[in-house]
Amino acid sequence: MHIDLIIEQADVLTMDPSRPSASRVGVLAGRVVGLDEELDGVTAEQTVDAQGATLLPGFIDAHTHLQFTGQGMSAVDLAGQGSVEAALGTIAAAAQHAGPEAWIEVVGYDQRVLGRHLTAQELDRAGGGRRVWARHISSHAAVVSTSVLDGITDRAVLAIPGVAEGLLLESAQEHVRAQRIPYPVQDVAGFVERAGRAARAEGITFCMEAGNGGFLSLSGIDLASYITLVEQGRMPVRMQVMPTSDVLHPVATNAQDTFSRGLDLGLRTGFGGDLLTLGAQKVMLDGGMMVQAARLTEPYVGSGGAGRWQDDPEAMRHAIVDGHAAGWQMAVHAIGDLAVDLAIEAFREAQQRHPRPGARHRIEHGGAIRPDQIPALAELGLAVVTQPSFIYDSVSDFADMLGPDRAPWLYRGRSLLDAGVRLVGSTDRPLPGSPLRAIQSFVDRTSKNGRVLGADEAITVREALELFTVHGAWVAGLENCLGRVSRGYLADLCLLGANPLTVPTEQIAEIPVLATAVGGELAWS
Incomplete structure (x- = not known):
């Protein structure tokens, strides 16, 4: 056999x-066809000596934003700027090379690092009067210049506290997007390709892709970019896209169908x-x-x-129930x-209204889960799609925001698995953190400042690896062909410079990725 x-x-x-x-x-025709003795006497077009390196199923990133990540790779990046003065200087330097009508798009903005939020007036000066859009690393906020505020005609938005200073939270960012977006399909395709290569x-x-529609997209026809x-x-990678509930619309259905909203053609x-x-x-709740x-x-x-809802709670509840009735898997953003x-x-x-076993519904983030909520999550068969890298980058700040009594609720691991x-x-990219960083963080529960957060929630390295392989395949409905290196499975692989199960825990995040394969096509790092 060849x-x-x-x-x-x-x-x-x-x-x-x-x-x-x-x-x-x-590997043959993109799938694994044998292991060890099953390959005796078999020849191949290409033989690779891994020299003892560790081969795993390719990691599955179940909640990511490649459009934003790719766009940010060509924007002004404030990452590494530790003061307001340094951030404004970086923006000013970029503005010197831009035309008067150009947008200055800024990423890596984090008021926690700078010590406070930037203001519209500061962006006016740094950008020389140009339209400046500084998107927060969380994508849940932005600071814009006065020329962008001038393009907002909705007085209700302009009356929101902080907007006059340029700060736009959550859905208020739609008024920036309305001025800047849509990007051309080819541009969005380029963003996704570039970010996908970085992910690989x-x-x-x-x-x-955790949201196609609303403020999570750069084009109203962004599916065309992936096609x-x-x-x-x-x-560069396999993709699964998630339309947001706002892109669904009333559809003509029979009363027996029990739902009223959907996409054309069902x-x-x-x-x-x-x-x-x-x-x-x-569906984004908060x-x-x-x-x-x-x-x-x-x-x-x-x-x-105590935070805010993205929409009327009853409307969001109806969207979840209606989507379930229509046969959708639902991914509900609830932090x-x-x-x-x-x-x-x-x-x-x-x-209760429309029993559907095995729906595989998802809670996105589940940032703060009370003990009394854990049995309900298990009873309903809900998956929690978590971002363990937040433990390293952000949960120390979150713990201070919630106080000592609620800090143990943050980004749980062991208590959820045991239940x-x-x-x-x-990863929730463009936020920082690779799968290997996430795996280490769920094992050692240690922040970048050395603070241990929720030590009782630590899980094993093997369990953490399963989060990014077998469980990722399951939530995508692809557990019969992805997430394992097994005969008949798609040959999506990653080759690591060391074995995460045997290196010291504190070294897992630094293990080099030597190569990846999508469908058996090797790409070397």
């Missing part, structure tokens, strides 16, 4: 309990092929914790505010504990 590829002399972590390890993997260099072979990449052979979760599929419908907009039952420490309450209530109502809740790993 096949396409044999990787030999590898330390293979198959993530398959029926055969946990191997040293040889064979971190061992990621499958990304789920363009597939048609032109430029898609498109929903599951449509697509090997490289591009339609995933969950996304805002981001970095800007204290995650919806809590009690106020943030030192603040009278604060009150938002998690609403998600639980909506999913319980959905299953039978399926945890799924993601």
Whole structure:
């Protein structure tokens, strides 16, 4: 038998309990066709000596934003700027090379690092009167210059506290997008391709774009950008896209269908092929914790505010129930504990009215989960799609915002797994943090300033690896062909310079990614 590829002399972590390890993997037509003795006497077009490197299934990033990431790779980046003066200087330097009508697009903006928010007036001076759009790293806020504020005609928005100084939170950012967007399809395709290549260099072979529509898209027809990449052979990773609930519209259905909103022709979760599929419908309940907009039952420490809803709670509840009735997998953004309450209530109502076992509904983030909510998550079969890198980058700040009594609720691990809740790993890029960083963070629970957060929630390295492989495949509905190195599975692989199970925990994040393969096509780092 002659096949396409044999990787030999590898330390293979198959993530398959029926055969946990191997040293040889064979690939034909994009799929694994054998391990070890199954390859005896088999020849290949290409044979790779892994020289003892560790071979794993390619990492699955279940919640990411490649459009924003790619756009940010060509924008003015404030990452590494530790003061207001340095940030404004970086913007001013970029503005010197821009025309008077140009937009100065800024990423990497984080008021926690700078010590306070920038103001519209400061952006006016730095940008020389140009339109400046500084997007917060969380994507839940932005600061804009006066010339951008002048383009907002909605007096209700202009009356929101902070807007006069240039600060726009959550959906108020739509008034910036209305002036700047849409980007051309080819531009968005380029953003996705560039960000996808960067993700692949971190061992990621499958990304789920967590929101196509509303302020999470750069074009109202952004699905065309992904289709363009597939048609032109430029898609660097497998993709699953999530339309947001606002892009659905009333559709003509029979009374027996029990739902009223959808996409034309009845498109929903599951449509697509090997490289591009339609995933969950996304409903955003609350805002981001970095800007204290995650919806809590009690106020943030030192603040009278307890976050905000993205829309009327009853409207959001109806969207979840209606989407469930229509056969969608639902991905519900719920960070604060009150938002998690609403998600639980909506999913319980959905299953009572329209029983559908195995729906695989998802809670996106689940940033603050109370102990009493854990049994309900397990009972309803809800997956929590978590971002363990936040433990390293942000949870120390979040713990101060919530105070000592609520800090143990943040980005849980062990308590959810022990209760039978399926945890799924993601990066939420463009926020910082690779899968390897996330894996280390869920094991050591240590922030970048050395603070240990929720030590009782630590999980094992193998469990953390499962978050980014077998559990990611399951939540995508692809557990029969992805997430393991096993015969018949797609040959999506990553080759690491060391074994995460055997190196000291504090070294996991620094393990080099040597190569990745999507469908057996090797790309070397």
